[in-house]
Amino acid sequence: MHIDRTLAPPVRLPSELLTPQPRQEFLSNGIPYYSIEAGTQAITQIELLFRAGSWYQDKMLLSRSTIDLIPEGTDKFSSAELSELLDYHGAYLQTGGSKRLASISLISLNKHLPTLLPLLEEMVKNASFPESDFELHIQNLRQDMLVNLQKVKHISRRKFFELLFGKDHPYGRSAELEDFEKIGRGDLQRFFKSSYGRSTCHIVVAGQIEPALRGWMDQHFGQADWNPGANAPNRSFAMGKFEPTVFWIDRPEATQAAINIGRRTMTRNSPDYLSLRILNVLLGGYFGSRLVANIREEKGYTYGIGSSLLSNLDVGYWVVSTEVGAQHAQATIDEVFKEFRRLREEPVPDEELQRVKNYFAGELQRFFDGPFALLNSFVNVLEHQEDFGFYHRLFDTVLRATPEGIMELAQRYLREEDFLVVVAGPKPGL
Amino acid sequence: MIAFERFELENGLRVIVHQDTSTPFATLNLLYDIGSRDEDPEHTGFAHLFEHLMFGGSVNVPSYDMPVQMAGGSNNAFTSSDITNYYINLPAVNIETAFWVESDRMLSLAFTPKSLEVQRNVVVEEFRQRYLNQPYGDMILNLLPLVYKVHPYRWSPIGREVAHIENATLDQVKDFFFKHYAPNNAILTITGNVDPSEMLLLATKWFGPIPRREVPRRELPQEPEQTQARVLHLERDVPVDAFYRAYPTCAKSHPDFYALDLLSDVLSQGDSSRLYQALVQEQRVFSSLGAGLFDNRDPGLLLASGKLAPGVSFEQAEAALEAELDKVRHELVSERELQKIKNAVEANRTFSEMSILHKAISLAKHELSGGAERINEVVERYLAVSREDILRVAQRYLRPERANTLYYHSQPKA
Missing domain, CATH: 3.30.830.10 (Metalloenzyme, LuxS/M16 peptidase-like)
Incomplete structure (x- = not known):
């Protein structure tokens, strides 16, 4: 049997996310x-x-x-x-x-x-x-x-x-x-x-x-009203104004520098939140992401780099994190911002967007694979007073994403001037 | 009970399939019988570097990762002293994608100079991140050569030194590939929501045409019996003193292995274990302390690692540990203690059967060391261990002259 090894076998993806109902x-x-x-x-x-x-x-x-x-x-x-x-x-x-x-x-x-x-x-x-x-x-x-x-x-x-x-x-x-x-x-x-x-x-x-x-x-x-005095009081804390800056903690002896580049973002119920999740995957949320492809697979500056978008009840944040060879710290920061710029200025190619969608759809399915994963996924939304409907909305948002929509989001959320940069490592001489 | 079917292709590739219809996913796992123990002492870290190069594109498929991601999958790999293991987890309907990319890189890699150059750098950064730029990170690099004097377990899979990785050449890479990456030196397992006969067809289609290769016979120098205790003192800029004690043990295939594993559980499994209760909770000489058995194919080791509690000297900590070891060397463990660790073995079997990835790797490892059917026999072997067996292996393997002790002194820089 002759097979053409240059041709990818066809792949299928689920058109909907199947989740049990707790x-x-x-x-x-x-x-x-x-x-x-x-x-x-x-x-x-x-x-x-x-x-x-x-x-x-x-x-x-x-x-x-x-x-x-x-x-x-x-x-x-x-x-x-x-x-x-x-x-x-x-x-x-x-x-x-x-x-x-x-x-x-x-x-x-x-x-x-x-x-x-x-x-x-x-x-x-x-x-x-x-x-x-x-x-x-x-x-x-x-x-x-x-x-x-x-x-x-x-x-x-x-x-x-x-x-x-x-x-x-x-x-x-x-x-x-x-x-x-x-x-x-x-x-x-x-x-x-x-x-x-x-x-x-x-x-x-x-x-x-x-x-x-x-x-x-x-x-x-479930029997008695145990410890009736317990309660979770409403507490609020003033959050100061966020001022993006570059902060370097000098660690002259370190062979690697640890970099965090991030900003505040919105909570889960904001209209852009679900779309930002897919932009995050594209940027640094999986092994095929822009950041891994550039900083690890093209330059070899690091063993790993990634970005995460996290939301608490009242505010979220988005952060790119990596540890790189000390001599590559500044170059890494420059390249991260270069990737932001590319996402702002160039529509993501269709093939790449399809790959991100498929990967993310597979990941979302994995959130529901087995009892431990299910419990974990449920607890993650319970804190936000949501149910599995959250993941269905996320899944639909992923499937509907377009290159134009992503570029428009990047223009609003991936501006270099909005990001804080923190580096711990040997500070280069002036 | 894990049911599976086993086939062998004409080129010598062994294929094992386990069907689990409770998940929409499947895992394809490919184990190569090549690890850091097979390396030249002057070119250590090579098996692991090679694992990285396996992701640099193959002869017909320019990117390995991208088609897997397109199929909704994720993949990874690891290298140990004994094996190099690759796996893909993806929706079961897309399993053929895994066969396609995995078989092409067994056929041949692209061998691009760019891939070698980049991955050399990535691995050097991994070396730094995990072993050099971490408090206590270089412990294992120093401990292994203390325990092993002739066996290649004396270096870690990451390599003996960064220079070995930096100096790797493309010719060495090619030579390594054709020596070790062969269907007759590999075990393919597929687990998850798949049909075994269909998997055999796919395995034959994608892996069948790859020629059998000449794999060099393994002749490793075996470590002589240790007859004198060894010590090593290291001074590092770490905040807390740490203490490590290693005893050489037996190969995983040796009958003593199961009793040794339960001995290490008696010492260290769970918060009720002896070392934690006696030395962390009661006597407070260690702030943390654990022990583990290395399940290698050649004789491994039993390693106890602990951080000293504030104000405790190495002498005090070591004496307290010795007293605990003396107990297992001289007294039978209690019936209840033995029952406790056996109960944990049984529970852990049930937990591990929940993961198709775990089952795929475990089937492959068992097939490598004696036959996949052993996956269903190991629990019985643990249950057959007696209190006397545990006492006997403690006396045999934890003899004072077989001790290797690493004192990791805190010497904060001013």
Whole structure:
């Protein structure tokens, strides 16, 4: 059989995004409860989300330390007992969070849920924050920070957010070493009391869900109005005016320079947001992007470069990040801006736009492949009080994008003068 | 249980297909039996550099990435001491695109000087980013030559030094390709929403015409038994002292491997593990401490890595670690402890069966080292390990004279 290897086999792409519909219910006490049926293994992920993210903290490190220490001891169990029980049943417990939410997530074989759910209940209702576990946690966080402060990537990133959002805003402020001295166990107990309760909780479950799970969840989390005092107060912070600038942090000994080039953008409900997502992919959001093609594959300045467009509830940002050979720092910045200019001045070729669309459509499908991906995709929109409809609108926007529309967006959003540049690395002599 | 079908093409390419209809995706994975252990000591880092060059266009397909992206897919690769592995994940309806691009680069690369020049630079930047410009990044580069004196595991896949990568020539690249990139030196696995008989047809169509190649027989110097403990002190501008202890172990195919793996789980799997509970939580001599087993085809190693807690000396930390190691060398682990790590093995099998990429890579690795059917036998082998087995391997492999210790001293620059 002769085959012509120069001809690409035909490809097909889905004309619509198929997503399951999460089922929304309420536990008896009113906690919103979402379940997503998926997967072929008898596994369930159960995630409890609390409006207890860093937005609500009045001291640095408070939100994160609280959620991280919730599994480290309760009124009935020591941290050693809790971890032994989880490990004995082959389960995973993860804590995490975003600006607004703090989460605790249990991944377990279904057969062990009746044993493990009471532990999860015990943690989120009766965490005791033992003094010794608290001290250990703070000491380790501090050591991690000391190590991070030697990484140009980290140094550049901290300064970037400070200049983007301002030192007084929760998005702009990073923990300092002295913050470790200012926090005590009592702060965690207070924050736990004020932020973790029935009224701040959402629950999402995904997997091959046992019919009995809904009842178990009600039994453990839905009965009483636990911790009725907890609430997520409305807080607002003034965000100073953003002044694009070039800021260089001199690290003479570094062999690479870490660069962040970014600006503020809009929130998810702004009309341009979905279209900007596709412009972001084209610019630096995948391996075939303009930035990777130029800075890595053409020039060889870096192992990796990318751009991301992120949105919090009230403001978003767009950032290009890379670590490059120290001698290439300025050339990289110039090339990034050159790519902005090309996007403003030249319509993207049809073939390239089609590739971006197809790639992005595949990525969007991947967001729904398997229970863990589904849960994650759902939590990402839940924070914005949206549902999977968000991804359908994004998918439609991707398919409809045109070269003219993209160029017009680039003209409004990719102007060099609107971008902040932060570099940590050896500063070139004048 | 992972069901699969296995075929062998006339040119020696082994093809394994596992159907999973719960996903709209498919993964095509191609494993080449070539790793950094096959490198010339004077040209290290070559297998990995070569992995980068594999993305620089092939004889009939000028770009590898672009058609994959056009098909809604994403792809990546990694190089280890033993293998070089490439994979594509894409909507299953577009699987033929993966066959097309992957077979063309097995047929022949484009070998452009530009690609070599750029990827040399990219890999040098990778070397810097991950190993040189990172606190503790050069640990592994220093540890491996302490443990291995003659075996090529003494260098890491990134290479021994940057110059080896900078000096690579196009002739060396071509020579390397035709020596190692051959259908009879590779294993192709396809997992996901695909039909096995259709995959055989596609494999025959795209990979069948590629000629079998002469692959050199592997003759690697084997590491002699270590009879004397070794130490190395490094001083670096890092904020915290770090401690590393490595013991040479056995090959993955050796019967002791399973007991050793469970031993490393006893020491380090989860927050309830011995090292974390005793040395981080209770005694507070380390701020972090973990241990892992390298599952190599030739004898690997068991490595414990930790950062010292503030105010703790190396002597204190080491003595505390020794005391924990003494326990596993002298006492049986408890029934409950053994049951705990076996439960985790079983749960992890279920978790790993959720990912078609994981299944594709795992099937290929098993096929390489003894047969793909072993993927369904490993859990039984773990479950067969007894407390006595764990004690025996601890006594055999963690003998004090087999210790290799790296003291990574914090010497902040003024």
